[in-house]
Amino acid sequence: MTAPLDPDGENVDSLPFLNYPRAGRNLLGQSKGYNCRHGYGLEFMKLTGQIACAYCGQNLVARFGDWLTMALDHVIPDAVCRKWGLPPEWSQDFTNRVLCCSACNTFGNRYAARGYITPTSLEEFYRVRDAIFVERRAAILRRRSEERAFFEKRLWET
Numbered sequence: 001m002t003a004p005l006d007p008d009g010e011n012v013d014s015l016p017f018l019n020y021p022r023a024g025r026n027l028l029g030q031s032k033g034y035n036c037r038h039g040y041g042l043e044f045m046k047l048t049g050q051i052a053c054a055y056c057g058q059n060l061v062a063r064f065g066d067w068l069t070m071a072l073d074h075v076i077p078d079a080v081c082r083k084w085g086l087p088p089e090w091s092q093d094f095t096n097r098v099l100c101c102s103a104c105n106t107f108g109n110r111y112a113a114r115g116y117i118t119p120t121s122l123e124e125f126y127r128v129r130d131a132i133f134v135e136r137r138a139a140i141l142r143r144r145s146e147e148r149a150f151f152e153k154r155l156w157e158t
């Protein structure tokens with residue numbers, strides 16, 4: 001199967017979780033500490049081998065300026081997990097996190113999961129996580145594409 005292309009024509013992996021230990025379908029533990037780049041983000045990268053934004057594919061370690069934008073996103077957002085009454089051991093686990101750039105992190109804000117059945121087992125939780133990831137990535141890439149169209153007007157030159 002060919003990898004889907006994002007609006008900028010960059011390759012986007014199918015699901016980042018497949019590269020996590022045990023294909024991201026067993027709890028991996030939670031993040032500790034308060035500093036992404038020095039603490040939980042670094043821990044996450046070493047555990048999963050991820051170095052690029054899970055949404056736009058931006059390499060976050062090739063250049064210092066990109067590394068500074070590193071964030072760790074909740075795939076099923078905290079607020080949704082709380083609304084569903086899910087245990088924090090699930091919602092805060094590394095398997096519910098993806099590495100991302102700060103722009104995609106912002107584009108993905110205010111996501112309200114609609115049309116999903118509250119997961120009652122870890123297996124269902126991962127099914128919902130995968131579906132929400134695909135939905136959110138599509139929405140984030142649309143926002144990114146709109147932002148690129150705005151950028152290309154180069155309004156600062158007019």
Ligand SMILES: [Zn+2]
Pocket residue numbers: 053054055056057058100101102103104105
């Ligand atoms: Zn990104």
